[in-house]
Amino acid sequence: MTDAPTTDRWIRHLNLLQLVLAGIIIMTPTVWMVLSSLKPSFEVTAYPPTLVFSPTLENYVELMKTTPFVSYAVNSLIVTIGSTSLGLLFGIPAAFAVSWTRISWPAILTLAARMAPGTLFLLPWYVMFRQVGMIGSYTALILSHAVITLPIVIWVLMPSFDGIPRSVFEAAQVDGCSVTRILWRIALPLVGSGVAVAAILAFVFSWNYFLFALVLSNGDSKTLIAAAFNFIGEGSTQWGALMAAATLIALPPLILAALVQRWLVSGLTLGAVKG
């Protein structure tokens, strides 16, 4: 028979093992990508793979020389910041309205839209944007990416708004606040961390979204993720440059994801009510 402390120790070890395995599975492709981007081009596809090599930035130099990488990055930033802002602009009031009224079907509708495959929207949008001459415009890309950012903002913020004690809103009502003022003066300052998380997640998802940018952009508005697809040539792929591009594309989401950690610790509502 095993005593309780021994069982607990085994459970802790198994938990740790799970975490390590999950970490390895998640991190291996990323580490591989970063290492490959730093290898000389002849070593990138070498078999067996080389683990010890002299790091070089030649792939990054090659990438910058042969592609308008910075222009693509600017396009990505414009589309991502635009769609994230649009998502926040409409998502914050929408999440608050759902939480306030406790009518959840609009939120479920937006989630269903998010769950639907992108191709479902792509064809009607392509036809619609072509008819109004907007194919290749930032506006078309920003509007299409709002389908990704809006549900994220709504679904991240709904629980945050729900987490504020109802009585705080009621106290504001009694104090003389309209619903709009309650949102801006009371609710929004209390869900600051939620807004930050929603904004960062929306940014990451929009940044990484491939399909709409591939079809709705043109040479001038192509985003990084869509441009990276073009680096894969038929039989002449520059794997080193591709890995360098992938590393640079992954950097902003990774940095932002690291920043989310700081915001996740909330505790702002502490002291609002009894306790």
Next chain:
Amino acid sequence: MASISIRNLIKRYGTFAVIPDLNLEIADHEFVVFVGPSGCGKSTLLRIIAGLEPITAGEVYIGDKRVNGIPAAQRDIAMVFQDYALYPHMRVYENMSFALELRGTPKAEIDARVKRAATLLHIEPYLDRKPKELSGGQRQRVAMGRAIVRNPKAFLFDEPLSNLDAKLRGQVRAEIKALSQELKTTMVFVTHDQIEAMTMADRIVVLQSGTVQQYDTPEAVYERPANQFVAGFIGSPAMNFFPVEWRGEDVVFSQGGATVPLPKESCAPLRRAGKGVLGIRPEHFAVAPDPADGTAVTIKLVEPLGSDTLIHFDLAGASAIARVDPSLRPKVGDLLSLRPQPGKTHLFDSSDGQVLQ
């Protein structure tokens, strides 16, 4: 400052009527306490007055103004919530000044009013603190301060003391009562604690299932309860009830048939009704000097409270409690002869619980 009038109020959730039909008049400057068990509709009624809960039918007046459909923001009332509901991101000063700021009150006046309220409530040292940096009692005071600065037509309190410990509750209870006397504003206070109701109210509304059981002064509610529910709810420990009958020329316990030692003048209502329920408060039992003048009981449990002692016993098939002088030093198993104090008994109809006249 204003009166509050509630006329033919009905509040339903779906088909369930929380308040079936309620009428209530609260006078200007009056301190009225809504008291009743959980689910009796007292908080709903308060929220209806505040404008936080829509009504199904009826009319609500604050002063001369019919406020049906008028949002809480425009009713000019202040409310103290059970969980205080302070704005966590604002300092105490901002919590208190927020409502005035919304009304466009000049800054100098806001400052003066906040500081006056803070002095009154002894919270001046905390004006720069956030709510999370305050104790429960301090938060409670800030919540009251937030209400006071408004100088509203009426104050509404929704069980504001229930989260405080017993000692603090007693202290804040006294402070609220003193405040009501100083501010001379209409106050409506919801509680399930009958001690709060008895000690603070000018008048008490005893509610059950959304209906007013009795609306009267604390003394009247205690001394002349309108029905068995009120009699059982007000008073601690609760009133003892025994089914009784008129048999021959005596009142007897329905179970066991022992004669109840009651003065003849107290028996008249039962003589007419034939049977009923006899109510005796624990503090209205007296130890009979001559055992033949009382009913013998065997003590089952003794609870010494210091100032007096509670004894538990079975009488006529019911568990009962009596409050006796501690100098009696009762012990479990002792035989005691008890009788009700003259004029302190209550008789209720055994079918509808109404007091027998």
